[in-house]
Amino acid sequence: MKVDRRQTLRRLGGFMAGAPLMTQQPRQGAPAARLAPVGELVNVPEFEAMAELVLSPDRFTTISGGHRGSFDRMTLRQRLMVYAMDLDLTTQLFGYDMFAPILVGPVGHQRELHADGELATARGASAAKTVMVASRQSSYPIDQIVADSSAPVWYQVYAEGDIGATRDDVAQAVDAGCSVLCVTVGVSSLQTPVRTDWRAVEQLGQAAGVPVVVKGIMSPNDAETALQHGAEGVVVSSHGGLVTGDGALPIDVLPAVADAVNGRVPVLVDGSFRRGTDILKGLALGATAVMLGRPPMWGLAAYGASGVQTVLELLQTDLARNMAMTGRPTIDMIDRELVRIDSR
Amino acid sequence: MGSIEQQWRRGFSRRQALCGLASFLAASPLLHAQRDPYPLGPHRRVLGFDEMRTAFDFEPVFHDNVPLAIYDYTAHGTDSEFTLYRNRDAFDWVELVGGGGVTPAEVDTSTELFGVRMDSPIMLAPTARQRDLHPDGELGMHRAATSAAMTMIVSNVSSFPFPQIAEAADGPLWFQRYATRDLEGNRQVLDMAQDAGCQTVVVTIDQQASYYERDLHDRNLGGAPRRARRRTPQNPPNPYRVGAGRLWYEWTLFDDLRPMIEVPMLAKGILTGEGARKCLEHGVDGIIVSNHGGRSLDYGPSTLEVLEEVVEAVSGRVPVLIDSGFRRGADVLKALALGAVAVCLGRASRWGLGAFGEPGARKVIEIINTELVHAMAAVGRTTIAAIDRSIVRTSFP
Ligand SMILES: Cc1cc2nc3c(=O)[nH]c(=O)nc-3n(C[C@H](O)[C@H](O)[C@H](O)COP(=O)(O)O)c2cc1C
Numbered sequence: 001m002k003v004d005r006r007q008t009l010r011r012l013g014g015f016m017a018g019a020p021l022m023t024q025q026p027r028q029g030a031p032a033a034r035l036a037p038v039g040e041l042v043n044v045p046e047f048e049a050m051a052e053l054v055l056s057p058d059r060f061t062t063i064s065g066g067h068r069g070s071f072d073r074m075t076l077r078q079r080l081m082v083y084a085m086d087l088d089l090t091t092q093l094f095g096y097d098m099f100a101p102i103l104v105g106p107v108g109h110q111r112e113l114h115a116d117g118e119l120a121t122a123r124g125a126s127a128a129k130t131v132m133v134a135s136r137q138s139s140y141p142i143d144q145i146v147a148d149s150s151a152p153v154w155y156q157v158y159a160e161g162d163i164g165a166t167r168d169d170v171a172q173a174v175d176a177g178c179s180v181l182c183v184t185v186g187v188s189s190l191q192t193p194v195r196t197d198w199r200a201v202e203q204l205g206q207a208a209g210v211p212v213v214v215k216g217i218m219s220p221n222d223a224e225t226a227l228q229h230g231a232e233g234v235v236v237s238s239h240g241g242l243v244t245g246d247g248a249l250p251i252d253v254l255p256a257v258a259d260a261v262n263g264r265v266p267v268l269v270d271g272s273f274r275r276g277t278d279i280l281k282g283l284a285l286g287a288t289a290v291m292l293g294r295p296p297m298w299g300l301a302a303y304g305a306s307g308v309q310t311v312l313e314l315l316q317t318d319l320a321r322n323m324a325m326t327g328r329p330t331i332d333m334i335d336r337e338l339v340r341i342d343s344r
Numbered sequence: 345m346g347s348i349e350q351q352w353r354r355g356f357s358r359r360q361a362l363c364g365l366a367s368f369l370a371a372s373p374l375l376h377a378q379r380d381p382y383p384l385g386p387h388r389r390v391l392g393f394d395e396m397r398t399a400f401d402f403e404p405v406f407h408d409n410v411p412l413a414i415y416d417y418t419a420h421g422t423d424s425e426f427t428l429y430r431n432r433d434a435f436d437w438v439e440l441v442g443g444g445g446v447t448p449a450e451v452d453t454s455t456e457l458f459g460v461r462m463d464s465p466i467m468l469a470p471t472a473r474q475r476d477l478h479p480d481g482e483l484g485m486h487r488a489a490t491s492a493a494m495t496m497i498v499s500n501v502s503s504f505p506f507p508q509i510a511e512a513a514d515g516p517l518w519f520q521r522y523a524t525r526d527l528e529g530n531r532q533v534l535d536m537a538q539d540a541g542c543q544t545v546v547v548t549i550d551q552q553a554s555y556y557e558r559d560l561h562d563r564n565l566g567g568a569p570r571r572a573r574r575r576t577p578q579n580p581p582n583p584y585r586v587g588a589g590r591l592w593y594e595w596t597l598f599d600d601l602r603p604m605i606e607v608p609m610l611a612k613g614i615l616t617g618e619g620a621r622k623c624l625e626h627g628v629d630g631i632i633v634s635n636h637g638g639r640s641l642d643y644g645p646s647t648l649e650v651l652e653e654v655v656e657a658v659s660g661r662v663p664v665l666i667d668s669g670f671r672r673g674a675d676v677l678k679a680l681a682l683g684a685v686a687v688c689l690g691r692a693s694r695w696g697l698g699a700f701g702e703p704g705a706r707k708v709i710e711i712i713n714t715e716l717v718h719a720m721a722a723v724g725r726t727t728i729a730a731i732d733r734s735i736v737r738t739s740f741p
Contacts, residue, residue, distance in 0.1 A: 036564070042557045043423075043424070043557055073741070074643070076643050076645075077615075077616060078616065078619070078644065079616075080614065080619040080622070081595045082594070083592060083594045084552070085581050085588065085592050086582065087582040089584060275423065276423075316585075318555070320582065320586045321553040321554075321586050322642075324552055325550075325552050325553055325554075325640065325641045326641065342741035343741060344741050
């Protein structure tokens with residue numbers, strides 16, 4: 001169920017204004033579709049509603065939705081009365097101290113969402129001290145994106161098509177300063193499922209000269225294969241909705257993948273993370289960090305850089321609050337005991 | 345599902361009606377948990393005092409009496425309100441079974457706690473600022489509790505000073521405290537409450553960094569704010585914009601407070617067996633299993649589903665009480681069967697006070713106690729001591 005309390009409240013306001021018995025409630029008038037000032041939005045799902053206001057339906061469907069069911073079957077077990085004044089979310093990833101274990105994931109063609117596209121995303125992510133993964137399908141050249149960033153930028157490509165051309169673009173991106181290469185497997189740049197060409201993954205990695213993470217892992221086997229082909233990190237991901245045959249979501253398969261990887265390389269995850277508690281669950285189930293796909297794009301579409309920044313900061317704060325309340329004020333204190341999964 | 349529930353369900357959307365039908369089919373035919381109906385299921389007109397039949401009837405009346413921001417302060421849960429709803433859902437995971445052969449007239453709900461006889465295992469949870477709901481405030485709530493022969497726990501952030509509340513009626517009072525970091529600052533308040541005769545002190549440990557989206561909406565969307573709230577606090581002690589609040593709590597707090605408290609000391613906000621054992625190590629005399637009515641940690645468990653874990657960890661050494669989501673006598677009975685010695689009502693008591701002042705508060709707690717009597721009769725138990733695990737079947741997810 002998608003709950004947008006802002007809309008509910010407005011509807012309630014309209015209902016009450018119309019009901020004769022309830023005239024003492026302030027009249028709020030007909031609900032106007034209004035783009036709220038960014039400072040008024042109180043949670044990430046609200047950004048989706050704002051993006052819907054500014055985008056054509058066709059564009060909006062490319063970044064709308066999500067699968068929340070798995071998160072709703074996971075509850076948190078608190079460790080009570082743990083001193084949490086010194087909250088610290090810093091996380092090391094490929095030698096870089098991240099402010100929080102959250103990254104902006106790769107999304108192509110961002111100028112279709114906002115005129116400033118990836119440049120606005122880069123500025124927003126940097127303002128929120130967040131690593132951004134730039135897609136090879138970006139609307140702006142990678143050197144401009146890197147130039148507009150004060151935080152590290154990763155570069156993402158698909159392991160399909162003309163590998164020579166891809167390799168050239170990777171070299172250019174690494175030259176521009178990209179610090180990690182993210183190779184997406186199992187899906188094409190047109191978001192259609194493809195067989196993974198692991199030799200291409202390996203070749204791209206060897207040529208890159210920077211750490212390689214493989215994105216699109218949905219089983220322990222996938223992870224093992226990726227490691228055999230030189231992956232220095234994996235991203236558990238179903239490409240934002242192309243769910244696997246058995247309906248499993250990344251958060252569901254994460255524990256098994258993390259067990260199989262067993263600390264050899266960092267495990268990242270993406271897929272319908274919308275709240276701090278979601279991210280906390282991802283970390284507890286074995287992820288080193290969480291990638292966000294759609295939420296920063298909602299911020300971008302509706303507000304440009306400040307929308308991206310606000311989405312990220314809301315989630316950082318949300319994660320920090322929930323770490324404090326569950327008695328895990330630092331990242332290394334987050335353990336699997338924290339999450340209890342409903343058995344039905 | 346009784347006729348009252350069916351009445352209450354009228355006026356729903358078709359989608360909700362279908363959900364209702366589905367859960368009707370799925371759930372126990374005897375007694376069915378309900379989610380807080382308002383604002384999801386408005387009545388078509390406001391009911392009068394004599395028409396009140398269940399605790400749920402009071403909520404829309406209260407809603408219409410007060411500005412939206414005041415209503416939301418009582419209604420809201422933290423963040424997405426997942427736990428707020430899970431608290432109610434949990435009553436569907438416990439089924440009352442067996443029994444019969446007893447009439448309500450034979451049922452006696454009296455019990456004993458900390459050596460004090462109580463007419464009912466139902467108590468009033470500490471909830472803040474009751475004068476916002478009705479001018480009677482805590483004075484009316486205490487008089488209502490006294491005339492219904494129930495114990496009231498007075499919040500640390502009451503609208504009237506504790507001694508004045510104590511003078512308003514003769515009934516027993518407990519005192520709830522949010523500790524301040526400056527330890528000596530606690531002594532004066534605790535002395536004041538103990539001098540005025542509080543029977544116990546309840547130390548609340550939860551709700552360290554909650555986030556109330558409804559309140560923020562009320563501010564942003566033009567409702568009258570109860571008080572101006574910012575999305576982010578000023579001068580947080582960390583770079584993540586989390587306010588200092590109560591993040592300094594540690595178990596040693598109980599060791600520090602113990603010498604200041606001559607009456608039994610309870611801890612409120614315990615949700616794990618591990619937490620309960622820590623309480624015992626630190627001199628706590630009683631435990632309240634609570635998630636602050638879904639106002640503390642979002643995506644935490646319902647209190648009902650963790651009650652047995654806490655009860656087992658404590659294994660009879662101190663009494664275990666519970667709150668969060670209790671609206672009906674059957675809800676109370678389910679918790680007693682799972683090992684609680686008493687159940688506290690937060691919102692239900694506020695709905696009563698907010699709807700009709702002192703008489704409303706009295707009526708709502710009497711309704712729930714009468715429901716408890718009927719539920720006990722339905723499962724064939726005449727005394728609180730006779731309530732045991734065998735009257736429930738659980739199916740927690
Ligand atoms: C409006 C409101 C104010 C509250 N204020 C306090 C308080 O001051 N101190 C406290 O320990 N608990 C407070 N609580 C929590 C209650 O004591 C209790 O844990 C909770 O309301 C039980 O859930 P219920 O409302 O579903 O019955 C408050 C709850 C509400 C709804």
